[in-house]
Amino acid sequence: MPLPAKAAPRVPESLRDLPPVPQEWGRTSVVLAGSNGEGDAIPLTSVSNTVWPGILIQPGATGLDMPLYQLFSDESPNLDGSIFRSTRASAREIMIPVFLYGVDRPTVNSLKRKLFQALNPRNGYCAIRFTEWSGETRQLAAYYKGGMEGAEGDTAGFTWAKYALNFTAMDPYFYPLSPRSIKWSFGTGDPLLSDSKNLFPMEISEGVLGGDGEPLIIENPGDVEAWPVWDLRGPIRSFQLTSSSGATIKASPPGDSSDLIPAGRTLTIDTRPGRKTVRDDRGTNYWERLDTNPEFWPVAPGSTDALITVVTGSGKSAITLLFHPRYASFI
Structure with a gap:
């Protein structure tokens, strides 16, 4: 015996799903x-x-x-x-x-x-x-x-x-056509002895001490990992660049308490495959001044957590991160 079919409830026109409207887009x-x-x-x-x-x-x-x-x-x-x-x-x-x-x-x-x-x-x-x-x-x-x-x-x-x-x-x-660039500044660079301030109470900026590091998020809009170029502008006594996986590029302070990167000088760490150099703006090779077994880490696609720790000298220092996002297609 045939069973009676129940009609589907009528959906008001205003509640029905509307088809997507194509976005206007010109030719490539x-x-x-x-x-x-x-x-x-x-x-x-x-x-x-x-x-x-x-x-x-x-x-x-x-x-x-x-x-x-x-x-x-x-x-x-x-x-x-x-x-x-x-x-x-x-x-x-x-x-x-x-x-x-x-x-x-x-x-x-x-x-x-x-x-x-x-x-x-x-x-x-x-x-x-x-x-x-x-x-x-x-x-x-x-x-x-x-x-x-x-x-x-x-x-x-x-x-x-x-x-x-x-x-x-x-x-x-x-x-x-252009790389992505992110810049961070550290320290105030106030000298220990000043003509305008008394010696006591003594004030030392956190940048000189190094602090606990600066957490940051790096956004890579590309489809695959990108290999960064780090520019570190002195005065810097020591630094540590750490990825979320724990990979680290680190340089400890010199034994004579001098600046690792003097004021006015810029150290460039190029992590790109086929290059991988650590030189300053005068061509001095800093590879031997890095701590043992540095790990040159890439920036993964999407959001990447990282940690920057910098101990500045007597002056304001800065770190600039540059990288070219890599795409699987031209779209």
Whole structure:
């Protein structure tokens, strides 16, 4: 026997879920600059009609989102499968199809020569810059490797040509044009003996004593960890930079009670892979002055808790943190 079906209750129109309203968003602009990004900028998205000659990116570009990862594992004769050990992002392979349009033969030849000079890897890498409608620009450093050899027929004509430009980005990540910078100041730098104050009662600033350290939160908007560059401006007698995991970069005070970093000097600790240097602004190597086994720690994506402890000398010191957020894609 059929069962009677009960009608669903009527939902007032005002309570029904409304579909999301699309946000107005313009097109992404793409610019290519050779000679390590210092050459003339060649726009790839600015041609709007056939009146003006230019170079226009075509649909079908590949390799512009998440990079390829290489996995490392071990195998055991007594276990099924493999044991994951580590992973790393591989160099990024990119293909960008472009269309060259000239109003006449000399114009298209001029566009070709402009690209020839910009793409030549002997002149350095090409900076490929993507700017979203919001105005945020991210760039990738990539070396041209092929695709502009040319072929008559369907890929070229008297006033036009099509190429599939192939690049390799040794560093697979996209970067903003400017680094993020955070600065902290420490101590008042009041001397022990003063012409304007009595010796007693004696006053010593917390910055000279070092205190318990300055907790801070570092915001990294990128998709992966970023390796910072620390600039420490003297006078500083000792310092300690500690991450939330306990990794520490530390330098104890000299045995003769002098300043580790004299006034007016700046020590730069570059933690980036392939660099990892500890030098001041005069080129003096401070590596041996760090405490044993320093751990150069990265800034994880999102919020990172850290602790800065600084013992200042007779003067006001400062620490500046700089890092370039790294993005998996240009978006």
